[in-house]
Amino acid sequence: MNRQIKIASTLAAAVIGAAAFAGAAQAADKAKGGAAHEHCYGIAKAGENNCAAANGKHSCAGEAKVNFSGQEFKEVAKGTCEQMKGSVKPFDGTNPNLKG
Numbered sequence: 001m002n003r004q005i006k007i008a009s010t011l012a013a014a015v016i017g018a019a020a021f022a023g024a025a026q027a028a029d030k031a032k033g034g035a036a037h038e039h040c041y042g043i044a045k046a047g048e049n050n051c052a053a054a055n056g057k058h059s060c061a062g063e064a065k066v067n068f069s070g071q072e073f074k075e076v077a078k079g080t081c082e083q084m085k086g087s088v089k090p091f092d093g094t095n096p097n098l099k100g
Contacts, residue, residue: 038088039073040081042095050075054090068095 041054049064049072057071064072070091081088085097 036078037075038078038081040076040084040086040088041073041090042068042070043076043081043084043086043098044068044072044074049073066094068098069093070095 039050044050044064045067046064047062049061049069051061051073052059053064053069053071054073055071066072070087070093073090074086076084076086085095087095
């Protein structure tokens with residue numbers, strides 16, 4: 001019984017340590033200004049946006065009503081938005097470079 005408690009405690013400590021490390025890595029990325037990602041407007045399909053609309057029409061992920069709205073974004077790797085035919089700044093209307 002004592003051995004099982006020691007093994008369980010060791011495993012729990014390992015899991016907690018791994019979670020703390022992941023949280024620290026995310027905090028470091030945010031402290032750098034989220035250097036690894038950027039918001040890319042006009043590429044999200046309806047219901048596939050990452051967060052609130054730029055114009056304040058809603059405040060949650062997955063609430064986009066229109067494909068490729070210039071007010072909705074997806075988070076993408078920094079430097080890839082323009083390759084995806086999106087914009088790093090919100091805009092009115094839908095993305096004329098994408099159909100759907």
